[in-house]
Amino acid sequence: MHSSLKNLILILLPVTAFLFSFAIGRYAVSIPQLMSTLYGHYFGGVMETNLETVVFNIRLPRIFAAMLVGAALSTAGAAYQGMFKNPLVSPDILGASAGAGFGACLAIYLSQSGLIIQISAFLFGLAAVFLAYLINVKLDYDPILGLVLGGILISTLFSSGTGVLKYFADANDKLPAITFWLMGSLSSVDKRDLLMVLIPMSIGFTSLFLVRWRLNVLAFGEEEARSLGINTKRLRLIVIISSTLVTAASVSICGMVGWIGLVIPHLARAIVGPNYSILMPVTFIIGATYLLLIDDVARCLGSVEVPLGILTSLIGVPFFIFIFKKNVRGWK
Amino acid sequence: MEVVLEVESVSYCYDQSRILHEISFMVEAGELVCVLGPNGCGKTTLLKNILGLLTPSSGFVRIDGKDVQKLSPKKLAQVMGYIPQAHNPPFPFKVFDVVLMGRTAHLSSLALPNKKDEEIAYESLAKLNITHLKDKIYTKLSGGERQLVLIARALAQQPKILIMDEPTISLDFGKQNVVLEHVRLLSQKGISILMVTHDPGHALFCADKVVTLKKGRLLKIGLPQDVISEDSMRDMYDTEVRIAKLKLPDERTICVCVPVPRASEICMSA
Incomplete structure (x- = not known):
């Protein structure tokens, strides 16, 4: 495909998906209605209040959240795949998701408010990765293998913790709440949630974008990267902190959403190749669009919402096999 | 002659066993120095000490008079280019991008x-x-082409010295010679x-110039034809060789080294 055409599609794709997602849903909004509401909201004028509420308080936060989370998990996955020199890595490898999941379950178990659940999830996500990193430092083993090992240990620890909480949770109200939270959903996202994740997300995205050329070099391994002039220890730390910030923030607002961080970087690599200077922005765009569309399906499929985590896996698995078949080049 | 790389009585210990014993030699500007030795003689360890990837237990490695251990990876990469053995990265990078990565230290x-x-x-x-x-x-190139790309990447670093780790090791006979001639x-x-x-x-x-190593100790330094003799090869590799002079089409005369193992040696090693 011609590269300028490719660029055009990559820019139009999220914009189209964005407008389309406003229009669909249980409360149908046509595109002209949407345009006049948007215009009216910002430039004054007489409005149909129902429409404005739907657009600005329900749909807009949810659409932004879906795009942010999709972009976050995808870019974190892409960064980790480069850092671990392994195309099969996803953003939860160092325990960020397991930790955040445990944090949320703990808060639900202790009957805390939605705000506390979100904060607890975020902080436990950070703590889990910190512990995994600490194990790696204490082991003083091969940095990459040590990190993976630390991540596996910590993930297992926190998953068992979640299991314990589920076992003791009240089967009538808390257990369903925990289970539903873990399956992932964007149905309760509001403006406050968005504002809360904005800071960690912007820090994470900015630094991942700034180091993206260096990720190429890191993919050649520790010794080569160092001999090419990279302070590998510092770069790894930057990548881990940034990816953890965006991943933990994502999990804290929408629960566990799997497969995106693994599948989207591959899809992006199939389209623009493995060079991170281009791969990173494209992964961001495709990730944002993908989760937005999946969330559209989640809220329109039936009268009861399908959990997002289930949909991303259900759609992600065949999608992954398809990319794998079409694009073995992206692997070796 | 200006000294580019100076290895001064470098020793390296790992888990109480001494892998390198007070190695000293120099590489002058424009010189091609080969480090030669059997498997397990400490070649790779020496290389990692020179590249700053390992820290010598005692002694110094200096490049342009500066201690390698005290230079940042970036500063070091601006003067020293490393060419590893050809291998596969996990992603299918374009050759040009791989070579461009050599510029990282200058960004x-x-x-x-x-x-x-x-x-x-x-x-x-x-x-x-x-x-x-x-x-x-x-990732789709042949081993020989990949090795040349890695050399190009190191050249893009515009270093004063290139460090090569057995650049011909997994190549076939023809490709070995192409790389070596380059x-x-x-x-x-x-x-x-x-x-x-x-x-x-x-x-x-x-x-x-040739530096020979055995069991972590430096045996000899000198011109190739002086250092590589039938005696020194027997000492290093426990094998008999014959060395003969050969005139090349471009008027150079080089020595060739042909192994002639005795029957008793074959029994011993088998």
């Missing part, structure tokens, strides 16, 4: 390579006559090179 810390970096990367490909590989996928021509253009090899033939073919 300000968060920048992307610019037009000038691209020009330098292209020149590096041109120096090795492999500009036709520019848009190919690195190494020889580069050194003639004035780049200092330190090459680790296990093949005395390669050292005889292109080295200005």
